[in-house]
Amino acid sequence: MRNRFDEQLAQLNKEIITMGTLIEQAIETAVDALIHQDVEKARSAMESDDEIDHQEKIIENLCLRLLLQQQPVARDLRVISAALKMITDMERIGDHAVDISELAILMANHPYIKKPEHIDQMARETILMLIQSLEAYVNKNLKQARDVIAHDDIVDALFVQVKTELIGLIHENPDNGEQASDLLMAAKYFERIGDHATNIAEWVIFSITGKHKEDA
Numbered sequence: 001m002r003n004r005f006d007e008q009l010a011q012l013n014k015e016i017i018t019m020g021t022l023i024e025q026a027i028e029t030a031v032d033a034l035i036h037q038d039v040e041k042a043r044s045a046m047e048s049d050d051e052i053d054h055q056e057k058i059i060e061n062l063c064l065r066l067l068l069q070q071q072p073v074a075r076d077l078r079v080i081s082a083a084l085k086m087i088t089d090m091e092r093i094g095d096h097a098v099d100i101s102e103l104a105i106l107m108a109n110h111p112y113i114k115k116p117e118h119i120d121q122m123a124r125e126t127i128l129m130l131i132q133s134l135e136a137y138v139n140k141n142l143k144q145a146r147d148v149i150a151h152d153d154i155v156d157a158l159f160v161q162v163k164t165e166l167i168g169l170i171h172e173n174p175d176n177g178e179q180a181s182d183l184l185m186a187a188k189y190f191e192r193i194g195d196h197a198t199n200i201a202e203w204v205i206f207s208i209t210g211k212h213k214e215d216a
Helices: 002-036 039-047 049-069 074-106 117-139 142-172 174-209
Strands: none
Touching: 002 039, 002 049, 002 074, 002 117, 039 049, 039 074, 049 074, 074 117, 074 174, 117 142, 117 174, 142 174
16 A cells, blocks of 8 residues: 555656746746747747646646545655645746736837846746746755745845836836836746745655644
């Protein structure tokens, strides 16, 4: 019985990594579309959202089967319940990839008032956070999960930098206002992705230790 349960837990890890890979690809495509003002790539990122949602349902069903058909001990319950919490944040990250893609389409026909290099950097940092949080879950790596949480400070600092730059451009020329607002919203979505990756890491810590910040 335990062997079968362990096999299903291994399958759960595999499905979570699959969902994470889909989201990683969606973010990468969305930011590429944004940076290079590529409408086709933006649409491609948006189309991947259905696949991400489908993968979420697969994981939900697997978690429910594990809860109903097996007899999980306390540690296993933490792992399964953490997975259910994590995929909610993962799905929201996928939604933000769509939001960023929509902004990319909106801004595709006008040259940028400033090259969005720091937004690109934010994207890279949040992708790294997502990958490492999921690796921490699969490998039960407490240090890696805590490193992800600490890494969010880098994303937050980049967001402040982007905001300061864009506000400066609006002061220089009020005509920059509309595009600056759209670029700031794109940066805000990446900041939120960092927050969701942090949430995932916090649930990883719960799955290992049984403690969550909400309990504090």
